[in-house]
Amino acid sequence: MDAMQDDRTELxxxxxxxxxxxxxxxxxxxxxEGLPAALASTVLPPLLVVLVQFAQRLAGVAPWQPSAWMxxxxxxxxxxxxxxxxxNWARRLPVDRNAALGLLDAAAGAEERLVTADALLQAGAxxxxxxxxxxxxxxxxxxxxxxxxxxxxxxxxxxSSLPRGVLYxxxxxxxxxxxxxxxxLDxxxxxxADADDGAVRIAxxxxxxxxxxxxxxxxxxxxxxxAVPEAKPDGRSRxxxxxxxxxELPDDASRKEGRGGxxxxxxxxxxxxxxxxxxAPSNQGQESKKPPVVKKPLKTKKKxxxxxxxxxxxxxxxxxxxxxxxxxxxxxxxxxxxxxxxTSEWTSKDQVSSDEEDEVEDDEExxxxxxxxxxxxxxxxxxxxxRPPVSRDxxxxxxxxxxxxxxxxxxxxxxxxxxGTASLVLGVPIPDRIKGQxxxxxxxxxxxxxxxxREHAPxxxxxxxxxRQGPAGSLAKPELTPWMRALLRDWFLRMRTQETKKR
Amino acid sequence: MSTESAAAxxxxxxxxxxxxxxxxxxxxMMVGQEDVIEGVLTALLAGGHVLLExxxxxxxxxxxxxxxxxxxxxxxxxxxxxxxxxxxxxxxxVLVEKEGGGHEVRFQEGPLIANVVLxxxxxxxxxxxxxxxxxxxxxxxxxxxxxxxxxxxPYCVMATQNPVEQEGTYPLPEAQLDRFLxxxxxxxxxxxxxxxxxxRTVGDDEIQIDAVSNGKEIMAMRHVVRQVPVPEHVKxxxxxxxxxxxxxxxxAPGLVNESVALGSSPRGAQALLLAGKVCALLAGRFAxxxxxxxxxxxNALRHRVMVNFQGQSDxxxxxxxxxxxxxHVKPATEAAVR
Numbered sequence: 001m002d003a004m005q006d007d008r009t010e011l012x013x014x015x016x017x018x019x020x021x022x023x024x025x026x027x028x029x030x031x032x033e034g035l036p037a038a039l040a041s042t043v044l045p046p047l048l049v050v051l052v053q054f055a056q057r058l059a060g061v062a063p064w065q066p067s068a069w070m071x072x073x074x075x076x077x078x079x080x081x082x083x084x085x086x087x088n089w090a091r092r093l094p095v096d097r098n099a100a101l102g103l104l105d106a107a108a109g110a111e112e113r114l115v116t117a118d119a120l121l122q123a124g125a126x127x128x129x130x131x132x133x134x135x136x137x138x139x140x141x142x143x144x145x146x147x148x149x150x151x152x153x154x155x156x157x158x159x160s161s162l163p164r165g166v167l168y169x170x171x172x173x174x175x176x177x178x179x180x181x182x183x184x185l186d187x188x189x190x191x192x193a194d195a196d197d198g199a200v201r202i203a204x205x206x207x208x209x210x211x212x213x214x215x216x217x218x219x220x221x222x223x224x225x226x227a228v229p230e231a232k233p234d235g236r237s238r239x240x241x242x243x244x245x246x247x248e249l250p251d252d253a254s255r256k257e258g259r260g261g262x263x264x265x266x267x268x269x270x271x272x273x274x275x276x277x278x279x280a281p282s283n284q285g286q287e288s289k290k291p292p293v294v295k296k297p298l299k300t301k302k303k304x305x306x307x308x309x310x311x312x313x314x315x316x317x318x319x320x321x322x323x324x325x326x327x328x329x330x331x332x333x334x335x336x337x338x339x340x341x342x343t344s345e346w347t348s349k350d351q352v353s354s355d356e357e358d359e360v361e362d363d364e365e366x367x368x369x370x371x372x373x374x375x376x377x378x379x380x381x382x383x384x385x386x387r388p389p390v391s392r393d394x395x396x397x398x399x400x401x402x403x404x405x406x407x408x409x410x411x412x413x414x415x416x417x418x419x420g421t422a423s424l425v426l427g428v429p430i431p432d433r434i435k436g437q438x439x440x441x442x443x444x445x446x447x448x449x450x451x452x453x454r455e456h457a458p459x460x461x462x463x464x465x466x467x468r469q470g471p472a473g474s475l476a477k478p479e480l481t482p483w484m485r486a487l488l489r490d491w492f493l494r495m496r497t498q499e500t501k502k503r
Numbered sequence: 504m505s506t507e508s509a510a511a512x513x514x515x516x517x518x519x520x521x522x523x524x525x526x527x528x529x530x531x532m533m534v535g536q537e538d539v540i541e542g543v544l545t546a547l548l549a550g551g552h553v554l555l556e557x558x559x560x561x562x563x564x565x566x567x568x569x570x571x572x573x574x575x576x577x578x579x580x581x582x583x584x585x586x587x588x589x590x591x592x593x594x595x596x597v598l599v600e601k602e603g604g605g606h607e608v609r610f611q612e613g614p615l616i617a618n619v620v621l622x623x624x625x626x627x628x629x630x631x632x633x634x635x636x637x638x639x640x641x642x643x644x645x646x647x648x649x650x651x652x653x654x655x656x657p658y659c660v661m662a663t664q665n666p667v668e669q670e671g672t673y674p675l676p677e678a679q680l681d682r683f684l685x686x687x688x689x690x691x692x693x694x695x696x697x698x699x700x701x702x703r704t705v706g707d708d709e710i711q712i713d714a715v716s717n718g719k720e721i722m723a724m725r726h727v728v729r730q731v732p733v734p735e736h737v738k739x740x741x742x743x744x745x746x747x748x749x750x751x752x753x754x755a756p757g758l759v760n761e762s763v764a765l766g767s768s769p770r771g772a773q774a775l776l777l778a779g780k781v782c783a784l785l786a787g788r789f790a791x792x793x794x795x796x797x798x799x800x801x802n803a804l805r806h807r808v809m810v811n812f813q814g815q816s817d818x819x820x821x822x823x824x825x826x827x828x829x830x831h832v833k834p835a836t837e838a839a840v841r
Contacts, residue, residue: 098736102836112734112792115836119734120790129511131732134789136508 004126007135010142011101011118018100018150023091025152030090031083038082045074107148110141511789514727518784521724522548524715528573532710533566534703535696542687542802543570543661548724549777551684552640552660554625554675554806561689563663567621574721575714576618576657583628585671589635593645610647615639618655618718622662626672633679636660640682657721677765677809684774685799686806688822731780733791740793740834741775744800747828748808756831762814763824767807774803793834801825 049071053063101115108114117138125131480488522544529540539555543566546553555563564580571578581592594613598606614620615636625633639645643654662683664675680686692700703710747754749766759766779795786795801822808821 096835098835099837102834105836111786111788111794112836113788113790115736116734116790116792119736120732123735125732127507128730128732129507129514130730130789132505133508133511133515134732136505137789 003139004121004135007117007139007142008121010146011114011121014104014114014142014145015097015100015118017146018103019095019097021103021150021152022095022100023093026093026095027087027090030086034082034086038079038086041082042075042079044078045071103150103152104145104148105141107150108141108145110138110145113138113141114145511730514730515784515787515789518724518727519787521716521720522785525570525573528712528715529566529569532569532703532712533562534699535692536562536566536689539566539687539689542685543567545778545781545799546684547574547657547659547721548728548781549684549774550657550725550728551774551777552682553662554680554683554686555661555663555689556666556686557663557689558691559665561691563689564621564623567619567661567663569712570661571619571621572712573715574619575717576721577655578619578621579614579617580621580623581614582623583625583632585627585629585673587628587632589632592632593635593639593647596648610650610652612652615645616652616654618657618659620658620660622660624665625662626664626675628673630673630676633673633675637679637682640679655718657718657725680806681768681770683806684778685802687802688805728777728780728784731783731789731791733776733780736835737779737791737793737796738776740832741772741779741796743832744775744796744804744828745769745772747832748804748824754828754832756827758819758827759824762810762817762819763808764811764814765809767804771804771807775799778803793836797829800829804828 049064049066053065056063097118098115101118102112104110105112105114113134117135120126120128120131120135126135525544526540529544530537533540543553543555547570555566557563568578568580581587590613592613592615594611594616596608597611599609601607620639622636625636635645639654639658640660643656643658645652645654664672743754745767746752747756747766748759748763748771749755750760750763752766755763755766775796776791778799779791782795782798783789783791804825805821808824810819810821810824814824
């Protein structure tokens with residue numbers, strides 16, 4: 001009993017040694033892997049300063065300007081903090097005891113004897129003869145395992161890379177933010193220098209714009225109020241703003257349509273309801289008359305795929321300025337439709353018909369079936385998402401209408417298709433040959449739902465069968481010998497005599 | 504050394520000694536094919552049945568016949584043909600004369616009632632006849648009419664099949680394949696082995712095989728095998744390997760999800776551990792480790808994996824699937840160290 005206790009203690013010591021080695025390996029590995037992210041995280045303090053300055057400018061407050069050494073210290077602290085975070089996280093990663101002892105097993109050449117002895121001791125199977133022998137067997141390797149140098153692999157198994165991903169994401173966001181708002185420290189300093197009596201001249205940003213020599217120089221008038229709404233630096237050029245501004249319709253088009261859309265063609269009016277439902281509301285802030293249509297929760301995959309491929313009307317690229325929607329101009333329809341009222345009749349028809357086709361195809365397949373077939377190849381039922389079996393109704397159909405539920409399948413698994421009565425329903429065996437296999441391979445049976453068809457054939461009329469009228473032709477007539485003739489004559493005479501007597 | 508462990512050590516040593524004697528007798532007749540011989544003996548000692556697959560002329564039948572002689576067990580051979588009926592292998596009721604006069608119906612035993620049954624070219628028989636083996640293989644008994652006959656232990660069916668001549672053959676149903684502990688693939692001998700094969704077969708000398716063991720000893724060895732403990736992490740590894748062959752499971756690699764129609768049943772895990780116990784004893788250990796399981800995984804799982812149509816058209820074999828599973832599923836001792 002004491003020996004077993006000693007074994008357990010020694011195994012615990014060995015396990016701790018292995019776990020410590022694996023933890024050190026984890027720390028080294030994740031620190032090495034996470035170093036770029038830690039360095040990238042040093043971008044955060046300067047970015048924070050820029051953001052603060054930006055917010056202060058928006059609020060009309062004099063921007064806070066930290067000194068360079070302060071920013072450098074913050075960057076250093078951020079990098080060190082990220083490294084410490086990674087180290088702490090890696091050190092706390094769980095290390096399996098079996099893995100730790102397996103490491104020592106490999107080092108001592110024990111062929112898992114240490115892990116086995118540990119498992120048997122923990123299971124309390126020490127009284128079993130073979131378990132006791134296995135534990136004794138492991139005793140020979142305890143001492144070599146203590147002294148053996150551990151060959152810890154450099155890379156741990158793939159685990160969650162959350163901290164590294166988070167750091168990269170943070171750094172990425174910071175860089176993106178910085179790129180989207182090109183306000184650097186130097187510019188902040190310039191703005192600070194230009195600031196006078198608390199008034200912020202954000203109009204300085206427009207200095208970068210190419211100046212038009214024909215336009216006169218704007219006269220700068222110092223004002224006590226910040227010109228926030230007009231001079232809002234949104235990073236867009238004047239040309240881009242002009243391009244994004246909705247183009248006004250020609251006068252005749254707006255007149256033709258009128259306020260209620262009376263000037264539209266019939267097709268355009270017919271398609272208006274659909275476009276009202278799906279189209280983006282007008283950017284003029286006008287309300288849509290129709291209530292918003294709530295999407296169905298269950299959509300087919302095909303429909304989603306189509307939506308992914310084909311942009312919705314609100315996502316469609318805006319046409320050129322000459323083809324701009326009349327409704328978006330704010331002078332025509334108040335329905336919120338972005339469809340062009342002056343487009344041709346053909347265009348409107350196409351748009352309507354394509355929507356209807358979408359709806360028709362939506363009802364054909366349900367997404368769940370496709371998801372299941374993708375997950376397991378339509379073969380073996382997965383126990384976790386077991387569903388009630390598909391209908392076993394084998395009815396072929398009602399008249400010309402096929403029964404939609406009558407697929408005869410006992411469940412989603414493929415091999416069951418060829419069993420039972422379903423296999424008798426008009427199956428067409430198609431032998432398939434597998435390349436490189438001498439036999440024909442498995443027989444694939446394709447079932448089709450067809451109705452029995454009537455075959456046309458010439459009618460046969462029933463008529464009475466009469467005795468033969470014509471000559472029978474030449475018949476063989478063997479010649480009888482005299483004694484046979486006498487016998488036949490006697491037999492007939494005797495028969496006639498008997499009949500006469502009966503009468 | 505405790506008394507319990509001393510008894511275990513003695514049993515294990517006797518096990519190894521008897522195994523070595525049987526193996527030596529078989530190797531007097533067989534040249535090379537050490538893996539196949541080891542597989543057949545492992546299956547016999549683990550209490551399972553074996554399916555041998557290989558092209559003609561590689562000594563499959565000779566191996567099993569040699570085993571039957573080396574172990575001194577009742578041995579019968581059934582040559583399966585398409586016109587064979589279940590009664591031909593199970594036995595049938597026949598009308599016999601009594602000694603004192605009169606007649607009576609008596610059961611005439613078929614060749615299935617023996618200790619070692621060689622089912623030669625088993626895939627040539629119809630599924631009806633193949634199915635007659637199911638009860639014998641699983642429950643070690645056969646039913647004839649109202650009568651149930653217990654088969655004498657040790658009972659082992661060793662079947663052979665030829666993978667080439669597939670025309671006119673009937674592939675074994677999955678239910679029967681699953682009952683085989685191992686499917687062993689017999690390959691061509693090495694170049695160095697041909698000379699010994701020719702020397703032994705074309706000369707005038709007749710090789711004698713001595714019976715070095717018997718049914719009682721085999722049963723004792725089976726009992727020893729069952730006593731070998733399986734640590735928890737090895738058990739988990741066997742379970743994960745079996746689940747790895749099942750499409751859609753958490754342990755299945757991509758190849759399994761794409762190319763496998765049917766994975767292994769729990770019998771696969773039983774086979775892994777039972778055969779692993781034999782391997783552990785032969786390696787001089789007293790408990791199974793993951794290497795033992797890995798060593799027998801190919802033989803124990805290849806016939807339990809059914810490749811689907813797509814996999815067959817892509818040239819994926821069951822061995823490829825098992826290899827992919829072995830590469831994907833790692834034991835707990837390696838999982839964190841990899």
